[in-house]
Amino acid sequence: MEGILRVVAVLALGAPLTNAQWLNYPSANVPRLKDGKVNLAAPAPRTAGGHPDLSGIWAIADGKYLDNLGIDGAEISMFPWAAKVYAERQANDSATRPSLHCIPHSITDFDALVVPKKVIQTPGELVILFEAYHSYRQIFTDGRPLPRDPDPAWFGYSVGHWEGDTLVVESNGINDMTWLDDGGHPHSDALLVTERFHRWDFGHMTIELTIDDSKAYAKPWKVTLPWNLLPDTELLDWACLNEKDAQHTVVK
Numbered sequence: 001m002e003g004i005l006r007v008v009a010v011l012a013l014g015a016p017l018t019n020a021q022w023l024n025y026p027s028a029n030v031p032r033l034k035d036g037k038v039n040l041a042a043p044a045p046r047t048a049g050g051h052p053d054l055s056g057i058w059a060i061a062d063g064k065y066l067d068n069l070g071i072d073g074a075e076i077s078m079f080p081w082a083a084k085v086y087a088e089r090q091a092n093d094s095a096t097r098p099s100l101h102c103i104p105h106s107i108t109d110f111d112a113l114v115v116p117k118k119v120i121q122t123p124g125e126l127v128i129l130f131e132a133y134h135s136y137r138q139i140f141t142d143g144r145p146l147p148r149d150p151d152p153a154w155f156g157y158s159v160g161h162w163e164g165d166t167l168v169v170e171s172n173g174i175n176d177m178t179w180l181d182d183g184g185h186p187h188s189d190a191l192l193v194t195e196r197f198h199r200w201d202f203g204h205m206t207i208e209l210t211i212d213d214s215k216a217y218a219k220p221w222k223v224t225l226p227w228n229l230l231p232d233t234e235l236l237d238w239a240c241l242n243e244k245d246a247q248h249t250v251v252k
Helices: 002-013 080-091 107-112
Strands: 056-060 117-122 125-130 135-140 157-163 166-172 192-201 204-212 221-229
Touching (some): 107 192
Antiparallel strands (some): 117 125, 157 166
């Protein structure tokens, strides 16, 4: 909860982080203005191989997407069974959402979660450490294909490749017990998520999500999520304890 309040304060007020474990500890090798602040408008850093370096601690710029990935007007055409499930979840205020019972978010809702995430980029792999739930995700960029018959996993299986300055990540095998967002958009075991990570300057990145699920949606749909860099700080310790929040939820 402390981590969530920290990010909400930053997003709402534009204020510096005030209760991180390493308060205002300066990040190394970052561009700075004359006053010592990080120059968030500086060019994006690049790796020795010439690709943009996505490393850093990031948080989504607007928490509205966690409740509804399609809030900006995406055309979401659900098949009847998916529409029924979504309506039921909306009717009970998402009281059965996995995260309420200490089950971690999955790819799309973690992309939309306000709690910070730390990206670590290496030549053959991208690792994302999530402050929430002490979760992590691996994206392999070493040329391997997606598994053809994957066992369901909370984060599925992810592989990426570069298209110019954009890292394109495809993921399959995502456990259908997960939700696409806290509002309750469902998916099936046929879900394929494509993310396009584009760091367009030092302090800003966008993630374009394509949801392709031939069993749940009549056609693929896209959303674009804005991420902001959180410099000069680190991840906090965060755990979901004994489903404490679940006992306060009232199902209509």
